[in-house]
Amino acid sequence: MFIDTLIEKIQEKNNPSIIGLDPKLEYVPEHIKETEFKEYGVSLKAAAEAILKFNRSIIDATYDIVPAVKLQLAYYEMYGLEGLRVFNATAKYAREKGLLVIADGKRNDIGSTAEAYSAAYLGRTPLDGEISEEAFKIDALTVNPYLGEDGIKPFLNDCRKHGKGIFVLVKTSNRSSGQIQDILTSTGKSMYEIVAELVTDWGKNLKGKYGYSSVGAVVGATYPNQAKILRRILKDTYLLVPGYGVQGGTARDVAHSFNCDGLGAIVNASRSIMCAYQSDMWKTTYDEAHFADASRAEAIRMRDDINSAIGKG
Amino acid sequence: MFIDTLIEKIQEKNNPSIIGLDPKLEYVPEHIKETEFKEYGVSLKAAAEAILKFNRSIIDATYDIVPAVKLQLAYYEMYGLEGLRVFNATAKYAREKGLLVIADGKRNDIGSTAEAYSAAYLGRTPLDGEISEEAFKIDALTVNPYLGEDGIKPFLNDCRKHGKGIFVLVKTSNRSSGQIQDILTSTGKSMYEIVAELVTDWGKNLKGKYGYSSVGAVVGATYPNQAKILRRILKDTYLLVPGYGVQGGTARDVAHSFNCDGLGAIVNASRSIMCAYQSDMWKTTYDEAHFADASRAEAIRMRDDINSAIGKG
Numbered sequence: 371m372f373i374d375t376l377i378e379k380i381q382e383k384n385n386p387s388i389i390g391l392d393p394k395l396e397y398v399p400e401h402i403k404e405t406e407f408k409e410y411g412v413s414l415k416a417a418a419e420a421i422l423k424f425n426r427s428i429i430d431a432t433y434d435i436v437p438a439v440k441l442q443l444a445y446y447e448m449y450g451l452e453g454l455r456v457f458n459a460t461a462k463y464a465r466e467k468g469l470l471v472i473a474d475g476k477r478n479d480i481g482s483t484a485e486a487y488s489a490a491y492l493g494r495t496p497l498d499g500e501i502s503e504e505a506f507k508i509d510a511l512t513v514n515p516y517l518g519e520d521g522i523k524p525f526l527n528d529c530r531k532h533g534k535g536i537f538v539l540v541k542t543s544n545r546s547s548g549q550i551q552d553i554l555t556s557t558g559k560s561m562y563e564i565v566a567e568l569v570t571d572w573g574k575n576l577k578g579k580y581g582y583s584s585v586g587a588v589v590g591a592t593y594p595n596q597a598k599i600l601r602r603i604l605k606d607t608y609l610l611v612p613g614y615g616v617q618g619g620t621a622r623d624v625a626h627s628f629n630c631d632g633l634g635a636i637v638n639a640s641r642s643i644m645c646a647y648q649s650d651m652w653k654t655t656y657d658e659a660h661f662a663d664a665s666r667a668e669a670i671r672m673r674d675d676i677n678s679a680i681g682k683g
Numbered sequence: 684m685f686i687d688t689l690i691e692k693i694q695e696k697n698n699p700s701i702i703g704l705d706p707k708l709e710y711v712p713e714h715i716k717e718t719e720f721k722e723y724g725v726s727l728k729a730a731a732e733a734i735l736k737f738n739r740s741i742i743d744a745t746y747d748i749v750p751a752v753k754l755q756l757a758y759y760e761m762y763g764l765e766g767l768r769v770f771n772a773t774a775k776y777a778r779e780k781g782l783l784v785i786a787d788g789k790r791n792d793i794g795s796t797a798e799a800y801s802a803a804y805l806g807r808t809p810l811d812g813e814i815s816e817e818a819f820k821i822d823a824l825t826v827n828p829y830l831g832e833d834g835i836k837p838f839l840n841d842c843r844k845h846g847k848g849i850f851v852l853v854k855t856s857n858r859s860s861g862q863i864q865d866i867l868t869s870t871g872k873s874m875y876e877i878v879a880e881l882v883t884d885w886g887k888n889l890k891g892k893y894g895y896s897s898v899g900a901v902v903g904a905t906y907p908n909q910a911k912i913l914r915r916i917l918k919d920t921y922l923l924v925p926g927y928g929v930q931g932g933t934a935r936d937v938a939h940s941f942n943c944d945g946l947g948a949i950v951n952a953s954r955s956i957m958c959a960y961q962s963d964m965w966k967t968t969y970d971e972a973h974f975a976d977a978s979r980a981e982a983i984r985m986r987d988d989i990n991s992a993i994g995k996g
Contacts, residue, residue, distance in 0.1 A: 407811060414818065417808070444799035447803040455764055476790070477789070480856060480860075486760070486761040490760040495761050497727070516864070517860055521857060539829060549832055550829055550830075
């Protein structure tokens with residue numbers, strides 16, 4: 371079951387933070403890009419190959435300290451078919467290294483179509499008679515709730531059947547998230563509170579042995595006050611918390627997303643880990659050739675920063 | 684500009700209906716599947732090849748009567764990398780036949796990531812210096828508004844720069860769409876009305892020579908009363924109307940989505956066109972070998988049905 375495995379990996383590594391592999395080509399060190407441009411010309415293929423090398427190096431440097439990686443699909447779709455090939459290869463590599471893989475795709479559609487998305491990422495694609503195949507091999511997917519329950523149910527079915535997980539968008543980390551998510555409804559509740567109540571309902575039959583559900587919620591680190599409210603509504607829900615680091619969320623901010631048991635949340639950082647070698651904090655210690663060591667150093671710093679804020683340091 | 688081209692194609696073909704190419708393998712006639720399974724074994728590759736042949740036949744049989752096709756990305760992602768290759772090949776084939784291609788991906792994310800989605804589907808992916816490439820070549824994309832304006836802006840920029848379009852989800856055709864979209868807010872407006880107002884704002888600088896904006900809205904055929912309200916709010920917005928046919932929307936239902944000038948909406952049908960050869964209406968006239976002729980007959984029937992309901996018959 372996804373949520374149990376996640377919790378066990380968090381405990382084994384004493385780390386509730388995960389690494390976002392959202393690799394824009396501009397994050398990739400020059401020497402890697404140059405090699406691939408020489409080999410394949412300046413092309414989507416070369417870009418994708420460079421990104422794969424970059425991803426593998428970061429995974430090699432961090433797999434022993436983090437429980438999971440989050441791959442943002444947009445950054446792979448951006449490089450077309452070659453990008454999606456590298457999404458697949460990165461996911462495979464990460465899983466071989468014992469990491470859970472969360473695909474951040476924010477997929478959503480009406481029931482019959484949500485079935486297709488769910489087959490693609492969590493279930494299996496039917497081919498002929500009893501024969502089916504896995505299209506993309508990952509462990510969990512982020513989904514958007516705007517279409518309501520029948521757009522979510524197919525994912526719940528596959529979570530149950532295949533031991534996978536989902537994280538439903540509740541309160542996102544971006545500046546304009548309030549434009550829809552914070553709207554006050556006629557019942558006196560905000561939209562994000564209503565969505566949170568739906569999420570607890572959707573997750574109630576998918577609880578694992580630690581009491582948490584495989585149906586999680588996305589709650590941005592940049593809104594600590596809303597996180598406090600949501601932590602109360604979403605008692606048995608694991609929160610996926612983006613927005614730590616470059617987006618402005620601090621360890622103190624994300625601490626509100628955890629329960630007293632030190633569980634209940636995973637915190638994602640993407641740019642601050644991937645581009646650690648360019649950061650003021652690490653660039654004097656690590657040159658570009660040692661970018662992966664800088665990522666490791668930043669991943670350890672982040673782990674300790676968050677553990678200390680939640681009293682696990 | 685996307686919206687002007689769309690309107691001209693609608694007028695040229697006297698047809699505001701479009702075909703959804705959402706090809707589950709089970710829709711594909713047996714003889715096509717068998718050939719591909721023989722060639723490639725029972726595999727995602729064979730499934731994708733069968734789907735491509737199926738799509739091409741339907742395009743060949745209908746390109747002279749419809750203005751556009753809508754490709755539901757979920758049904759391609761379901762077949763993995765092979766499926767996405769066929770998404771690309773289908774889009775290319777349709778555009779060569781003079782059709783506009785709308786990708787129904789309902790993409791959404793925070794600003795920086797929405798930029799990546801927009802580059803993937805509407806803009807160009809930067810590679811090195813001034814060199815960039817198109818990852819997927821299509822004309823418009825559906826997007827989800829749950830993250831608010833900063834998740835939409837990157838798409839608006841690429842619509843402006845590259846003459847593309849988007850359709851923002853407002854009121855979807857599925858049964859549980861009301862769970863979030865119909866919620867009454869403290870201002871007395873429903874959520875879908877608030878989203879509709881945002882859509883008119885987002886589209887105001889992207890109007891073409893016919894007064895309509897390249898920022899459209901998705902409004903399901905299955906909710907004619909909401910469509911009436913939305914038609915009034917979304918005066919200069921083109922509505923993409925799913926839900927006609929198998930989902931239960933009739934020509935009278937979709938008529939509410941049009942303006943008095945007979946413009947303002949495109950109506951999509953997927954299963955009723957793709958699976959026309961299996962339908963009670965056409966299966967006695969066309970056997971499985973002539974599935975594409977059945978699709979053409981149903982596309983003509985749909986065109987005339989809608990034109991007659993909007994006084995253009």
